[in-house]
Amino acid sequence: MDRNYWERKGRAYDAEIFDVYAEDRRGIVASTLRRLAANAGHAADLGCGTGKALPLLAATARHVEAVDLSASCLKEARLACAAWKNISYRRADLSRDRARGLLDFILSVNVLIMPDEQVRRGIFRTIVRRLKPGGRCLIVVPSLESSLWVAQQLFRWEQKDGVGREQAFRTVRQLLGDRFHPALAEGIVPIDGVPTKHYLAEELGHTFDQQGIRLLKLTPVRYAWRTEFENPPGWMGAPYPWDWMAVGEKIRR
Numbered sequence: 001m002d003r004n005y006w007e008r009k010g011r012a013y014d015a016e017i018f019d020v021y022a023e024d025r026r027g028i029v030a031s032t033l034r035r036l037a038a039n040a041g042h043a044a045d046l047g048c049g050t051g052k053a054l055p056l057l058a059a060t061a062r063h064v065e066a067v068d069l070s071a072s073c074l075k076e077a078r079l080a081c082a083a084w085k086n087i088s089y090r091r092a093d094l095s096r097d098r099a100r101g102l103l104d105f106i107l108s109v110n111v112l113i114m115p116d117e118q119v120r121r122g123i124f125r126t127i128v129r130r131l132k133p134g135g136r137c138l139i140v141v142p143s144l145e146s147s148l149w150v151a152q153q154l155f156r157w158e159q160k161d162g163v164g165r166e167q168a169f170r171t172v173r174q175l176l177g178d179r180f181h182p183a184l185a186e187g188i189v190p191i192d193g194v195p196t197k198h199y200l201a202e203e204l205g206h207t208f209d210q211q212g213i214r215l216l217k218l219t220p221v222r223y224a225w226r227t228e229f230e231n232p233p234g235w236m237g238a239p240y241p242w243d244w245m246a247v248g249e250k251i252r253r
Contacts, residue, residue: 067092144200217247222240224240
């Protein structure tokens with residue numbers, strides 16, 4: 001994991017990193033985490049960034065553990081959440097974290113997005129190891145289906161504007177990278193030029209099952225088209241682009 005990249009974000013995080021909570025059209029991530037964390041003894045935001053979800057967790061759980069790779073992001077989170085005394089902060093590489101203590105609830109929003117499969121597996125292992133049997137997790141990740149839907153809408157937009165088919169294909173290729181690149185088979189699609197892991201719905205169910213987590217709910221988190229395009233045309237409506245929100249429960253052995 002590129003710690004230096006995230007250290008540079010710090011104060012720039014809010015301006016540069018996509019804000020799921022602000023852009024979620026229906027507010028389902030915030031409402032779901034409130035419900036799942038209600039009366040939790042110990043909860044954690046693994047990959048907390050600058051702490052946008054921490055007040056939501058701190059208002060419902062008795063104690064909240066805020067973990068991130070970036071010390072600069074954790075500093076911003078401390079400042080933003082200074083009023084909450086039931087939050088502890090810790091810097092760690094989640095793919096290799098060995099912290100102890102079982103958790104009732106884990107939140108992880110757009111953390112499992114690295115192109116390196118071994119890193120993602122390490123983070124999943126951390127989540128499973130820290131969850132108590134019967135504990136719940138809420139994980140948000142980019143949707144591969146959505147990225148392809150966005151590409152189709154871009155192609156349609158180009159054609160409506162009178163752009164030739166070949167030029168429209170070139171525009172879509174710029175969005176997706178090389179459409180025939182083997183990385184697409186792994187779900188790796190660039191976001192602002194950064195290779196980013198995207199997930200199929202079926203893939204998430206399979207991955208959860210492999211990790212010993214029962215998938216309880218899989219829901220799209222819908223965003224406005226302006227999150228994908230600058231000045232999108234008015235005819236672009238539903239279905240809107242989305243991330244996947246997966247709720248899981250650690251299987252009792």
